[in-house]
Amino acid sequence: MSSIASVKVRGIHHLGIAVADLDEAISTYERLFGARVEDRDELSELGVSAASLFVGASRIELVAPTGEDTHVGRFLARRGPGMHHVALETTDIEETIRRLRGEGAQMIDETPRRGLFGLEVAFVHPGAVHGVLTEVVFNG
Amino acid sequence: MSSIASVKVRGIHHLGIAVADLDEAISTYERLFGARVEDRDELSELGVSAASLFVGASRIELVAPTGEDTHVGRFLARRGPGMHHVALETTDIEETIRRLRGEGAQMIDETPRRGLFGLEVAFVHPGAVHGVLTEVVFNG
Incomplete structure (x- = not known):
């Protein structure tokens, strides 16, 4: 087991927000907070279409479902749009998962997998983090 | 109305997370992500007890209710613990509210008020931001 000194969490990589309409949500963040689109991506196997936005120096990831029978589609049906996950950037994802x-x-991903925007990611079960779906990401 | 160029949103000031037990949640963030407590505060008029934590360079604000019949108490009863709000730091809160x-x-606070940790804050209605309770803060 790693010592606490070896844990290298840099901070919030992005805040993930589930929305019904990606373009409408991008427009909202542009108008209200001067957001700038960094990139767009899709993960067809997860049924998600996404946009990465900068709001000042911080990143917001808007995720929209490609259909109702998807993780984000079910999230929207159950809870409506809103904050979906927070991603913490680490300098060593394997070590972070071990810790x-x-x-x-409880991990959703026991080993790193390829996430949106080419990131290496692993999700922690929200039950382990006071109801917060937490992603750890390694950004190359 | 301000031009978009004059909007000065610096980024995410903190992510607010509603929890039932403040000390237990602090311990979780310390153990899992090497968090360090920055400060603790209470707003008795809002029935909230809070801790500000650094996770790497980012700030997490844990908020716990001081009773059931409080905003956070009702949030926990309705949705369980989890992400509650995101705070965006601005260099000019009056101008940001005007924009x-x-x-x-729709604003919850039409004028800035004193929030936790001595911040000047104003909340935007989640209905205006795709279900995300968004706070704008000015940090002195």
């Missing part, structure tokens, strides 16, 4: 498992945190 | 109102965004 999380060592602390007894 | 938001000019864009037709």
Whole structure:
């Protein structure tokens, strides 16, 4: 098990927000907060279409479902649009996963996988983090 | 109405997370992500007890209710613990509120008020931001 000193979490990489209409949501963040689109991406296997936005120096990831029978589609049906996950950037995703498992945190992804925007990601079960769906990401 | 060039949103000031037990949640963020407590505060008129944590360079604000019949108490009863609000830091809160109102965004606070940790804050109605309770803050 890693010592706490070796955990290298840089901070919030992005805040993930589930929306019904990607273009409308991009427009809202542009108008209200001067957001700028960084990139767009899709993960067809997860049924999600996404836009990465900068709001000042911070990143917001808007995710929209490509259909109702998708993770984000069901999230929207159940809870409506809103904050979906927070991603924490780490300098060493394998070590971070080991530490999380060592602390007894239930992982959705036990090993890193390829996420949106080419990131290496692993999701922690929200039950381990007081109801917050938490993603750890490694950004190359 | 302000021009978009004059909007000065610096980025995410903090992510607000509603929890039932403040000390337990602090311990979780310390153990899992190496968080460090920056400060603690209470707003008795809102029935909220809070801790500000650094996770890497980013700030997480844990908020716990001081009773069931409070905003956060009702949030927990309705949705369980989880992400509650996101705060965006601005260099000019009056101008930011004017811009938001000019864009037709419904404000919870039409003028800045004193929030936790001595911040000047104003909340935007989640209905204006795709279900995300959004706070704009000015940090002195």
